[in-house]
Structure formats: structure tokens, C-alpha cells
Amino acid sequence: MKRELPLLITAVIGLFMILSFFVPHHVVSVPADFLQQCAVIVVAFGYVLGGANALRVNLLSIAKRQSDWAYKLVLVVSLVATVVIGLIEGRRWQATDSVSMFLYNQLYSPMQATMFSLLAFFIASAAFRAFRIRTVEAGLLAVAALIVMLGRVPIGNEMTSWLPEGLRMGPVQEWIMNVPQNAAKRAILMGAALGVMATGLRIILGIERSYLGGGD
């Protein structure tokens, strides 16, 4: 029963949600709406569970003085402080002068922007050290990458302004994006969509059971 009941619930709800896509009648749509609202609530609870798990894992590491425990301490203090301040401020957290907004604007926002900005430096370094052309395929990839990278920005067109209009970086990169790239991407999307459908069917029919845990 421990495994059969979840499988049965999954199959019934899965089939019911597929039915609701095609049947707009209220007998089907009202329970389907309820289930969708349940999904939203479950996702919200996922955040609580995620927060609690992050606390548990990091507190254990701190208690055992594992490597980098000091960083984990910063994480735990930040997590607890943000939650406590948010709870104290309640619905006032969105006010421009609230502590929560101060934390968001002065800490969270610049730190996240910094993380992404650092990519520019590491990409330059990786481009110099790691992008090696060893095969014909890698050569084609490199040429396409260079054209798209330069064609996407104004300097690409400026560098090739002496060429006829259609042969400049901009139009050539647009052609690469619209034709070969698009064909490959469409094939990947279709393959992925078929895979999603197959996986969905396997879950509904109880063939795929890994989501239940236990390595089955």
C-alpha cells in the first residue's frame, strides 16, 4: 500500500489534469482549478522546506567545524536575520524605508549583480585558455561563435563595413541564428517535448517510479 497508493493518486490526478485540458465543463474544471491552486501552495511550502533543509545542513557543518564552516555561519546568520526581519516588518516590508528593502537594495541586489559581472572576466580568461580548435567541428563552432559574438554588437558591422551589405557580420549572424541555429534548436525542442510526453506517460502509468524514492 505504501507504494501503490501514491502510484494510484499520481495516475488518477495525472489523467484528470489531461482531461481538464480538453473538457471545459465545470464538473472537470472546478476540481482542476482546485488542484492547480494546491500545486501553487505546495510550491510555496517547498520554499519553507528548502529553507529548513539549508539550515539543517549548514548548522550540522558548523557544529562539526567542517571545511568552510565560517562561510556557512554567514549563510545561516543572513538567512535567519532576513526571515526574522521580514516577520517583524510583516506587510510593511515593501515600504521604501523598510529594513527588508534596505537589505534587498543594498546587499542582495549588488551581490547578485557582482556574481554575474564577474562572468565577463572569467569568460575572457576561459576563451584564451580553454577554447581550443582541435577538429573540423570545433573549427566550425569557433567560426560561428566569432561571427555571432561580433555580429550581435555594433563593432561587428563596423569591422566589416567595407563588405557588401549582405556579407557584413550583422546580416551573416542573423542568417546563422535564423537558419542553421534555428533548425538545430527546433530539433532539440521537438525531441525534448517528445521526451517530456514519454516521461509523463511513464509516471502516470506507474512505469517510472524514481520520484517515489527508495531507488526503485
Add this chain to the structure above:
Amino acid sequence: MKLTALEKLDRRWLFLIVALLVLGPMLRPIGLPLVPSRPVRMFHDAIASIPDGSIVLMSCDYDPGGKPEMVPMTKTALRQLWDKHCRVVITCLWTGGSGLVDETVEAVAVERRAEGKPVVYGVDYVDLGYKAGYEAVMVLMGKGIHNAFPQDHHANPTSSLPLMKDVRDYSSFVMLVNISAGYPGTKEWVQQVNSRFHLPMVSGCTAVSAPEYYPYLQAGQLRGLLGGMAGAAEYEKLRGEKGLATKGMDAQSLAHAFVALCIVMGNVVQWSKRGGGGA
């Protein structure tokens, strides 16, 4: 100096060059000419074709990590919509994004008020804020916006806002403008809303995710596409604005050129090490 000596080049020199190439044009712009691409013109024209005064759904799905690319296009799209007296309902499906989105929208609203073209919260625009649930929220909105968002970002009951009295579900909107930095974003809006509820849609996305959306553009599921800061800058050019994206394009141009040079130089060094032989 032999080329192979470059292989041992301290990477901090590369970091320094990137920093100078980014900072230089910010302080002293070069003004490289921008040529709007077809997807950008389509984005602009799609919004231009909306009847004046229509209600538009704008989903801003990003957080501060995507600020340089997403904020300029959000601002320009809002200006274009408000120039057409469109009423805009704004949502956010990214956990860390609602504060930034609200700040961005308010910045444009303040700018409009200063220009003598005031927009009123609750009448001309509503920020419904963040809702957890990814695709489930998109589908739920199709059954009723009030159902999915009982309160707005500022904790006002949604039903108390004048604009929201004219909004029921997706059929209340003439278009969805999605500004997205990843998941959940354009792909999910196309799959869950455009395909299912037939709501016309345009997208602004990060440069890295733009190739993924070209099939949707070619199939007509997207009526226009802004790819990254370059797309935002081209959009600003079409609108006759000189905003944040235009200012950043010189820096991005030089950084791209330098990365291209790094790829070429890295391989030249590799080949020279092998005695001028091929790969």
C-alpha cells in the same frame, strides 16, 4: 617575445584589459552606430499595432542578476505602452525579482509624471507582485487573475483597484509582454499561455537565452524578440531614446571583440607550440 610565452600569461592581465575595455567607453562613449535587427523591429511594431488604451499583461521574470539586460527593455516597453495610453498589469514569477520590478516600474512612472504625462497607480498600471508556483500560476491566471493574485504587490485587495475591475482572465488582455531572464520565462509563457489561451506575445530576454526562442519567433508564437542588451539598445534606437542599453553597447562591443581576440590568440599560441602545424 615568442608566442608560446603568452601561454603563461598571468590571467590578471586579461582581467585588467576587460576592466579597462568596459570602463573606458562608459566614461567616454564611442557612439558605435546601431542597426535594429528584424526581431527587434517586430517587437516594436507588435506593440505599435495594439489599439490605444488596451489592457496589456507584462510579466517581468527576472532578478537583479539580469538587471543590465532586463531593466532597460522593461523601461522602454513601458514607455511605448504608456505612450499608447495602454493600461498595464505587471506580474513577476521570480522570487528575488519583485522589488527590482516595482522599483523599475515606479522609476518610469515618476519620469512620466515629471514630463507632465502622469500615470496613476491602480488606473493606468497595477503591480501584482510575485507569486510562487511557476507554470501553475500561469495556468491559474487563465482561470482568473483575481484568483491567482488576490492582493497586489502593495497588499491592496486586487478587486479594489479600478483597472482590475476590467480584468478577468487572459481574454482581458490584447498582448503579453514578457521580459524574462530564464526559468520561468518566455518558453513557459509560450507553452502554457500563448499556445493554450492564444494570447499574442512578445518577449525580451537575455542574450544567452535568445537562440532558444528563435523557433517560437519563426513559428509566429512570438511576435517580436529582444535579445539581451543589444536588443534593448536597438529597441531604444527605434524609439529614439538614449537609455541605459545604448550607453552599455560600446562597452559590450569592445568586450565581445576582446573575447573574440582571446579565442583567436589562444589558438594561435597553441598552433605555434606545435611548430606551425594544424590541429
